[in-house]
Amino acid sequence: MVMPQTTNPMTRRLALLGWSVRRFSLTLAAAVLLVFALLTGALVVFWIGIPLAVAAILAIRGWARLERRSVGEQLRIDIPEPYKPVPRTRLDQRALALIRDSATWRDVAWLAIDATLGLAVHLVYLGLFGVAVYYLVQPVLLATVLDASHPVVNDLRFYDFDTPAKTLLLMPLALGFGAAWWRWGELFLRWYGHLGAKLLGPTVNALLTARVFELRESRDQTVDHAAAELRRIERDLHDGAQARIVALSLTLGMAEELLHNAQPDEAAKLVGEAREACSEALNEVRHIARGIHPPVLADRGFSGALQAMSLDHPLPVAVVDRLRGPLPAPVEAAAYFAANEVLTNIAKHAEATKVRVLAGHVDGELLVEIYDDGRGGAEAAPGGGLDGVRRRLGAFDGTLVVVSPAGGPTIVTMKIPCEPIPLAAATGGHRAAGDDRTTD
Numbered sequence: 001m002v003m004p005q006t007t008n009p010m011t012r013r014l015a016l017l018g019w020s021v022r023r024f025s026l027t028l029a030a031a032v033l034l035v036f037a038l039l040t041g042a043l044v045v046f047w048i049g050i051p052l053a054v055a056a057i058l059a060i061r062g063w064a065r066l067e068r069r070s071v072g073e074q075l076r077i078d079i080p081e082p083y084k085p086v087p088r089t090r091l092d093q094r095a096l097a098l099i100r101d102s103a104t105w106r107d108v109a110w111l112a113i114d115a116t117l118g119l120a121v122h123l124v125y126l127g128l129f130g131v132a133v134y135y136l137v138q139p140v141l142l143a144t145v146l147d148a149s150h151p152v153v154n155d156l157r158f159y160d161f162d163t164p165a166k167t168l169l170l171m172p173l174a175l176g177f178g179a180a181w182w183r184w185g186e187l188f189l190r191w192y193g194h195l196g197a198k199l200l201g202p203t204v205n206a207l208l209t210a211r212v213f214e215l216r217e218s219r220d221q222t223v224d225h226a227a228a229e230l231r232r233i234e235r236d237l238h239d240g241a242q243a244r245i246v247a248l249s250l251t252l253g254m255a256e257e258l259l260h261n262a263q264p265d266e267a268a269k270l271v272g273e274a275r276e277a278c279s280e281a282l283n284e285v286r287h288i289a290r291g292i293h294p295p296v297l298a299d300r301g302f303s304g305a306l307q308a309m310s311l312d313h314p315l316p317v318a319v320v321d322r323l324r325g326p327l328p329a330p331v332e333a334a335a336y337f338a339a340n341e342v343l344t345n346i347a348k349h350a351e352a353t354k355v356r357v358l359a360g361h362v363d364g365e366l367l368v369e370i371y372d373d374g375r376g377g378a379e380a381a382p383g384g385g386l387d388g389v390r391r392r393l394g395a396f397d398g399t400l401v402v403v404s405p406a407g408g409p410t411i412v413t414m415k416i417p418c419e420p421i422p423l424a425a426a427t428g429g430h431r432a433a434g435d436d437r438t439t440d
Helices: 009-043 049-075 091-100 102-144 164-200 204-260 264-292 295-312 329-350 385-394
Strands: 317-322 355-362 365-372 399-403 410-417 437-439
Touching: 009 049, 009 102, 009 164, 049 091, 049 102, 049 164, 091 102, 102 164, 204 264, 295 317, 295 329, 295 355, 329 355, 329 365, 329 385, 329 410, 385 399, 385 410
Parallel strands: 317 355
Antiparallel strands: 317 437, 355 365, 365 410, 399 410
């Protein structure tokens, strides 16, 4: 059950009430797992205790995954798993690796907390709501369902609330419990949720280690990509422009020989062919240069490049431009080629009828969101076009998120940490900041 994002206080608190009921069941499971873990710990000195210990740890991890999902839904955050990879070795070595993992002991600590403090937290929260509702409806219950001798009605001892009129005196108590539940219940559960997120999530050191690994992998992929690009440029120059220039040189040499032999008409014909070959070689070089850095970026910036791509695309593309200024050249080129690859994939595979591209700055990041109404099912599979986009963005600490359910639509979101260049430092044909416009 995902708690809805709503500003309506009643809807939000009722959703939180259902979430608390589910979390209460997880605290009961935590109590059972805690007893099982304690018994397993006592048996671990014997051989039979080793497989039981592995089973207990795996069960606790499964429970912790449910906790992360549940707490993440409440707080609207993503709590990544902090576990180290388990080696595929003998059972005793796997058990030792699981025990040595600090995340295992953080799970056990949260298991003990949730089986005790968590049980109390949810009992208090649900109890406040239950008492408030019961005493609010008690006059009606006493008049219709319960009788005056019912023990639930008369458990306050200091006074006999045995008639509907007398139970109206309990209304202030009901309102007090209800006000406490309304005012502090949500804050109480959020405090407990943040405590769980702190223990269930990875530590700062683990996050830094994972980040270093990602950056190292991204750097290696960038180096490989750069080397492949250099080889491609070299191959294009050797097989294309260089071959044309060699042919041009031979043609001019033949024309020179004809001039020496007093055959100007034949020489003029060869010079004309050389001029055509020169134009073709120039176009070839321009094409290669465009693959290195498109001229439209230098002339019109990323905004103009997006509009140029939309005009060249076979489908109608609406561009929503919310950029606040020019971008650094490396980021601009990476975003251009990434957007171009996504638009090319849409034209080839999406079977869409319309496309929308949104570009802007959000929280210090360049955001490019591409939407199409095609058949969906797109994914960043290894070796595919979208995976190449992910690697390209990774070199700039950027991210790629693909949401593409079967049947569509598909939304590709690209983010690159980047601040716009101040207008005073901007050069070229980049447009003024603050110009929010849409083009079709």
